[in-house]
Amino acid sequence: MSEQYKGFVEEAFVAPIRSVVIVDDDYPTLEEILECSLARKNDGAEFSSRKSWWTNPEPIKRVVEEFRSDEKKYILDIHDAQTLSAEEEIKGASHLHQTDLLILDYQLDPQNGDNWLRSLNIARELMKNSHFNLVVVNTQQPLDIVFQNYLLGLLTPSLKDLTEEEEQRLDAAYEAVSGIENFAEKLESAVGFNQYTRYLQEPKIIRNISEARGEFSRLAKVFADADLDKKHHKILTLSALLEFERKSIEQNLMCPTDLGPVQFKNSDEIKWVRSDKVFLTFSFKPQGKPLLESLRIALNDWAPKPSRLILTKMQADLEESGVQMQDEALIDNHSSALWYADILNSDEKARKTKVDEISKRHVDGILAQLLPNVREFALRLASSDKQQTEQENQALVKHRYGIDIGEEAEQKKARLRHNIIACTQEPHGWHVQTGHVFSVNDELWVCVSPLCDTVPSQISASQSKLQGNRLRFNALKLHPAKKDVLPKDVQSNRYVFFGEGENVGVYSIAADASAMPDVGVFFAENAGVLSDGMKFTVSRAELSPGSNELTILSHTTEIIGHLRYEYALNLIHRLGSSVTRVGLDFTG
DSSP: OOHHHHHHHIIIIITTOOEEEEEOTTSOOHHHHHHHHHHHHTTTOOOOOSSHHHHOOHHHHHHHHHTBOSSOBOEEEEEOOTTOOSHHHHHHOGGGGSSSEEEEESOOOTTOTTOOHHHHHHHHHHTTSSSOEEEEEEESSOHHHHHHHHHHHHOOOOOOOOOHHHHHHHHHHHHHTTTSTTHHHHHHHHOSHHHHHHHHHOGGGGGGGGGOOGGGHHHHHHHHHTTOOGGGHHHHHHHHHHHHHHHHHHTTOSOSSOOOOOEEEEOSSOEEEEOSSEEEEEEEGGGOOOHHHHHHHHHHHHOOOHHHHHHHHHHHHHHHHHHHHHHHHTOOHHHHHHHHHHHHHSOHHHHHHHHHHHHHHHHHHHHHHHHHHHHHHHHHHHHHHOOSSHHHHHHHHHHHHSOOTTSHHHHHHHHHHHHHHHHBOOOOOSBOOTTEEEEETTEEEEEOSOGGGGOGGGOOHHHHHHHSSOEEEEEEEEEEOOTTOOOTTGGGSOEEEEEETTEEEEEESSSSTTSOOOEEEEEESGGGBOBGGGEEEEEEEEEOTTSSOEEEEEEEEEOOEEBOHHHHHHHHHHHHHHHSOOOTTOOO
16 A cells, blocks of 8 residues: 555544543553552552552553653543443443544453453444444454454354255265265364355355465365365365354354444454444554554555545544534524424424425535535545556556456446436435335336425315325336346436345336336325335225226335435426427328
8 A cells, every 4th residue: 555545544544533442451440540549648558459550550551651642642531341241231331432442452351361252242332333433452362363253253154054955965075085084074174264264255265175275275285185076175165164153153152143244354464354333453462562553554454445535534524523514504593593483383294394404404514514625635535546547547446446447347337336326315204205216016116296295294275185195196117127237328318226235226217218108196195104114005096906997006115215306306307398298290
């Protein structure tokens, strides 16, 4: 990594650190320091502690000084973890996951020096909360052992059991080595933690074990010594990996609940683990290396992508200046007074809409204040990374993201994923509204009534008299195109894109370029108000099953997608032009 890029990582992740919490049973708490002082005042009464700070304070003083230097004085708190003996107490220690940096001792149980579960449980709780935490695990134990215990403890079992066909292949493989002494023991000893975690990172590696290097070289030698046919290598390796996972589960070494995707690095020099909620690295106490240096080295090795740097910078600026930004957003008391009066004077349903509108305006105001600093950061980052030629820029993008934009298939996939972000957003709202996507009879429909017409409180008296407490709205049918295929006429203003798991759903607003859009009139029960899970009941006129009679049928459905408002507005305009076109009497 270049020194310039390290500077941007520092600016986004390390510079914003303001508060540090040290969780270590060898450190003095504020109460203990006061007790020591009081003891000296009380006729020289003796004070003693079993903690190492009392007999060997220098290493602890060195750590404290690192965070209280003249250059930068952090808000520093110390917790000895003596109250963290039960799971509910760990959950209750909320301040541990509200700090910018957590220094976490590996062994927090003075009664059992080999027990790391308290420390691990804290890390698990951090991976469940919504605050992104930087953590340095500080330990006296060898880092290889610490890393293995921690990583296994944060991983959820993920390997699938062998199928019946795979079991038969495994039996055939063991039949082929039946005459080799202690083959099963040799196989088990060649497959352990390092092989298991390497497989999690690179499942394709077991396709050709005979040529594998690194972690699997010992296993390749076991197969070579047995003169075993290559066709048996993969199934035996997979079986041994499964056996390692089963034993880890039996020994309660793995996490019983899914904490989400976990990435990690395990080398002799650097070890780290990260999830969406935590970045965690390790430091060996006897080395005496500054803890912030350990954190910097690990962060630079992770090399967060430019997009993450930009968003992290935005979050840091918001935390740094959020209150000032609130003041700027609320400086106009007259408009604020009018907004709040509108909220108070509205009925319950209209009040929700008013709150949504005002909240969005305030958020937009804060984002507008964030934008200049974030833009300046992004421009500096791009200027630093920019290369001389397009090919060199593509190579740098591949280095940063692991994706070769110059390769046609990768570029098409990238454009498809971009199109999802461009036209859709996370479903939100408390009632059916413009852009909401739902399914009826395995067909996708999108609400294209203007937003003001979908507000429950706006249902007119004449409509209520005709349809009761139901919201009438128009919806446009979406016609599926080929999944994961970028249409050649993607700029024709006919397509929308949705994420469907690992795939990209591509839909057109008409069956083909010359067809008219299909529009339906729907009636949402309960004035279109959504229940839990964004569910609602919708009715429309349909043919009765098995007859030619028209009847009203109801369907229970839910909001499964949400077009951005500008894209939904585009559909409304397209729909309007299609139903108001002229020239129907022309010949030719």
